[in-house]
Amino acid sequence: MVARRIAESDRLGSPDPSREIGRARRRKEDARLITGRTLWTDDIQLPGMLYVAFLRSPMAHARIARVDTSAARTQPGVVAVYSGRDFAGEQGNLPCAWPVSEDIVIPDHPPMAVEEVRYVGEAVACVVATDRYKAADALEAIEVDYEPLEPVLDMTEALAEGSPKVHEAGNRAFTWKFSGGDVEAAFRDAPVLIERTYVQQRLIPTAMEPRAVVATTDGTAFTLYSSTQIPHVLRVMLALTTGIPEHLLRVVAPDVGGGFGSKLQVTAEEVLCLLLTRRIGKPVKWTESRSEGNLTAHHGRDQLQRIALAAERDGRIRGMRADLLADMGAYLMLVTPGIPILGAFMYNGIYKMDAYDFTCTGVFTTKMPTDAYRGAGRPEATFAIERAVDELAHELGMDPVELRRRNWITHQEFPYTTIAGLTYDSGNYEAATDRALALFGYDKLRAEQADRRDRRDPVQLGIGVSTYTEMCGLAPSRVLGSLSYGAGGWEHAAVRLLPTGKVEVVTGTSPHGQGHETAWSQIAADAMGVPFEDVSVLHGDTTVAPRGMDTYGSRSLVIGGVAVLQACEKVKEKARKLAAHMLEASPEDIEFSGGTFTVRGTSAGKTIQELALAAFAAHDLPEGFEPRLDAEVTFDPQNFSFPHGTHLCAVEVDTETGLTKIRSYVAVDDVGTVVNPLIVEGQVHGGIAQGIGQALFEEAVHDAEGNLLTTTMTDYLIPSAADLPEFVTDRTETPATSNVLGAKGVGEAGTIAATPAVVNAVVDALRPYGVRDVRMPCSPERIWRAIGESGGAAA
Numbered sequence: 001m002v003a004r005r006i007a008e009s010d011r012l013g014s015p016d017p018s019r020e021i022g023r024a025r026r027r028k029e030d031a032r033l034i035t036g037r038t039l040w041t042d043d044i045q046l047p048g049m050l051y052v053a054f055l056r057s058p059m060a061h062a063r064i065a066r067v068d069t070s071a072a073r074t075q076p077g078v079v080a081v082y083s084g085r086d087f088a089g090e091q092g093n094l095p096c097a098w099p100v101s102e103d104i105v106i107p108d109h110p111p112m113a114v115e116e117v118r119y120v121g122e123a124v125a126c127v128v129a130t131d132r133y134k135a136a137d138a139l140e141a142i143e144v145d146y147e148p149l150e151p152v153l154d155m156t157e158a159l160a161e162g163s164p165k166v167h168e169a170g171n172r173a174f175t176w177k178f179s180g181g182d183v184e185a186a187f188r189d190a191p192v193l194i195e196r197t198y199v200q201q202r203l204i205p206t207a208m209e210p211r212a213v214v215a216t217t218d219g220t221a222f223t224l225y226s227s228t229q230i231p232h233v234l235r236v237m238l239a240l241t242t243g244i245p246e247h248l249l250r251v252v253a254p255d256v257g258g259g260f261g262s263k264l265q266v267t268a269e270e271v272l273c274l275l276l277t278r279r280i281g282k283p284v285k286w287t288e289s290r291s292e293g294n295l296t297a298h299h300g301r302d303q304l305q306r307i308a309l310a311a312e313r314d315g316r317i318r319g320m321r322a323d324l325l326a327d328m329g330a331y332l333m334l335v336t337p338g339i340p341i342l343g344a345f346m347y348n349g350i351y352k353m354d355a356y357d358f359t360c361t362g363v364f365t366t367k368m369p370t371d372a373y374r375g376a377g378r379p380e381a382t383f384a385i386e387r388a389v390d391e392l393a394h395e396l397g398m399d400p401v402e403l404r405r406r407n408w409i410t411h412q413e414f415p416y417t418t419i420a421g422l423t424y425d426s427g428n429y430e431a432a433t434d435r436a437l438a439l440f441g442y443d444k445l446r447a448e449q450a451d452r453r454d455r456r457d458p459v460q461l462g463i464g465v466s467t468y469t470e471m472c473g474l475a476p477s478r479v480l481g482s483l484s485y486g487a488g489g490w491e492h493a494a495v496r497l498l499p500t501g502k503v504e505v506v507t508g509t510s511p512h513g514q515g516h517e518t519a520w521s522q523i524a525a526d527a528m529g530v531p532f533e534d535v536s537v538l539h540g541d542t543t544v545a546p547r548g549m550d551t552y553g554s555r556s557l558v559i560g561g562v563a564v565l566q567a568c569e570k571v572k573e574k575a576r577k578l579a580a581h582m583l584e585a586s587p588e589d590i591e592f593s594g595g596t597f598t599v600r601g602t603s604a605g606k607t608i609q610e611l612a613l614a615a616f617a618a619h620d621l622p623e624g625f626e627p628r629l630d631a632e633v634t635f636d637p638q639n640f641s642f643p644h645g646t647h648l649c650a651v652e653v654d655t656e657t658g659l660t661k662i663r664s665y666v667a668v669d670d671v672g673t674v675v676n677p678l679i680v681e682g683q684v685h686g687g688i689a690q691g692i693g694q695a696l697f698e699e700a701v702h703d704a705e706g707n708l709l710t711t712t713m714t715d716y717l718i719p720s721a722a723d724l725p726e727f728v729t730d731r732t733e734t735p736a737t738s739n740v741l742g743a744k745g746v747g748e749a750g751t752i753a754a755t756p757a758v759v760n761a762v763v764d765a766l767r768p769y770g771v772r773d774v775r776m777p778c779s780p781e782r783i784w785r786a787i788g789e790s791g792g793a794a795a
């Protein structure tokens with residue numbers, strides 16, 4: 001993959017060269033991250049450290065009749081062996097913090113199974129030993145008698161009368177409904193009706209760094225190091241789960257090598273490592289292998305979507321229905337039920353319509369629980385509407401871009417409250433689409449497509465479009481609360497001007513690949529008028545940064561970054577008072593520019609560095625002025641942020657082999673004000689790669705007994721650079737109105753946009769063969785079969 005960028009001068013809107021915000025700075029954290037000079041959780045070595053290995057269920061569903069750990073205890077190097085029963089009463093249940101409905105069934109979820117196992121990979125026992133190999137070897141000496149029960153693998157069958165039960169209370173976890181407008185009227189006598197079923201296959205979020213945990217205690221206080229996205233949320237949840245008092249528990253997320261949602265979790269291993277260190281009194285470490293991670297780090301997506309669109313003959317959409325089954329897996333983890341509900345507000349996409357109806361049933365199966373995976377609910381919604389809109393265009397014989405134009409919210413109509421109840425604050429779908437079409441060479445590609453169709457070329461060209469928006473920047477707390485979300489959506493920042501004039505930023509966000517140290521430095525440098533190099537950013541340790549809501553939902557910039565800016569402004573207000581005092585002027589007459597406070601109309605001034613030292617020395621401060629220049633801010637915005645964009649994909653599909661090659665890919669995204677274009681571009685690239693992964697490559701596959709067959713990277717295909725085309729990216733910038741930066745989130749945008757763009761392209765290539773859909777991932781075999789099933793020859 002080679003990335004082609006549009007020259008800054010050729011962009012729509014160029015950054016101001018005198019400002020840090022908008023500069024394509026290389027990430028300051030990369031030097032340590034990519035040269036191995038940092039400390040990942042697995043690098044941590046503590047004196048007397050012991051190693052933990054987990055015995056995991058080989059059965060998808062079984063009663064545990066007996067666990068005998070006696071032989072394992074005598075193995076070399078083994079310090080302790082425990083089964084779930086040994087921890088009964090102490091281990092509690094893993095938390096679910098998003099009970100989406102009043103009647104939701106939240107089953108007990110002990111970190112180690114006690115009575116019954118419900119998925120292959122569920123922890124049954126653990127060994128603590130002097131090294132990790134001895135711990136792993138001793139697992140083989142543990143005897144477990146399982147009484148097999150019938151696995152439940154298919155959602156529809158799980159809901160059928162007489163299905164074996166995953167839990168005593170049944171297999172339905174919840175049903176959640178939402179309706180806007182008169183849906184019956186919209187569908188009654190609709191001239192055009194599109195009804196489709198889409199499968200969102202189960203995915204494995206594949207972070208580069210597998211999960212790892214270290215837990216230690218001094219006999220009173222505890223420290224947990226974890227490769228987590230959520231040190232703050234984790235600390236609260238662990239205190240509630242284990243009974244370890246919150247003030248005696250420190251959680252540290254050292255540098256974290258990616259998460260993509262999979263480390264937005266309170267895991268069995270984290271809870272158990274804390275309990276083990278409490279019991280044994282020594283530090284313990286657990287690091288998963290890649291296969292263990294594929295099996296037991298939570299999975300993503302896995303939904304069955306029944307979609308209906310009602311429209312007029314001129315293409316105007318009247319209404320939409322979305323009816324989902326969402327596979328929860330065996331238990332509800334931290335935000336499992338909330339994932340499909342996050343999508344509930346997005347099935348209408350960027351389109352105006354009179355009515356909308358959404359129903360989602362969460363279903364238990366005997367598989368690894370699902371939970372957040374990049375985009376969480378929004379890729380599914382965007383896929384459904386963008387695929388359905390393409391189908392509608394085909395049905396009407398209309399160009400798919402033209403159909404979108406007829407239905408989308410025009411830029412004059414913002415702010416616009418959608419039928420799903422969200423108020424999109426700003427956007428310009430026309431500008432992003434026009435730019436993307438021009439960069440893509442849309443008309444030329446359509447002409448080539450027509451030519452290949454005429455010639456019955458075995459290699460057909462397909463063109464796919466996706467005009468997406470999404471709700472991100474997870475906050476406002478009030479709104480999240482109304483969705484039964486267990487926590488608020490605020491974010492915290494502290495800014496300290498140190499005596500020598502350097503700036504320390506403490507953030508509650510917890511980056512794991514997103515470059516916050518760089519972006520927050522740019523924000524602070526601009527606001528404080530100090531060099532970029534003079535700012536450092538502290539994060540990821542509940543002792544160093546005690547307040548925060550962490551990183552997920554593309555929330556960090558629009559909440560955490562904004563909090564940094566606001567804290568800088570507060571520090572400057574204090575500094576202004578000190579400057580006025582020192583310059584013997586009134587604070588109202590003090591101006592700030594380029595790091596210096598001056599008395600209006602004079603050259604008398606004090607630099608921010610001079611003021612920092614003066615505040616520290618404290619010899620001559622105004623009455624009541626505390627001898628420090630620092631401030632804290634907790635920011636909770638009034639609205640989500642709504643990035644949008646247009647992605648276009650051209651594929652060549654070999655109709656004889658079914659092989660798809662992506663020929664070109666253009667992404668024009670609008671994420672409002674951009675703090676760092678290089679980071680934004682990296683986020684878009686990574687996002688597109690994962691979106692393409694879902695479209696063409698990735699799927700977690702189980703056999704009929706519920707064994708996961710895709711436990712290695714040879715079985716679970718993630719795209720490599722060689723599978724990806726040259727991405728052409730550009731931006732439009734329509735500032736958000738919900739935050740002072742004008743920024744919108746970007747962390748999930750690429751993933752949300754890319755999957756439907758690619759699948760639309762694949763289906764478009766196969767239209768002459770009568771193919772209307774290809775189930776994801778669109779593998780060569782599936783494409784080949786789809787052609788065969790629809791007659792096999794171009795019409």
Ligand code: MCN
Pocket residue numbers: 207257258259260261373374375512513514515516519520551552553554555556557558561671672673674675676677679680683686743744745746747748
């Ligand atoms: N940014 C910017 N200007 C904008 C928007 C964002 O400069 N208008 C920058 C931000 O300053 C930040 C980065 O882009 O440095 C991402 O910002 P944001 O959109 O706020 O997303 P978060 O930082 O909250 O990151 C979360 C998001 C999610 S939800 C997933 S999943 C994901 C993603 O980030 N997982 C990732 N990107 C990832 N990147 C890496 N390398 N690894 C992961 O696990």
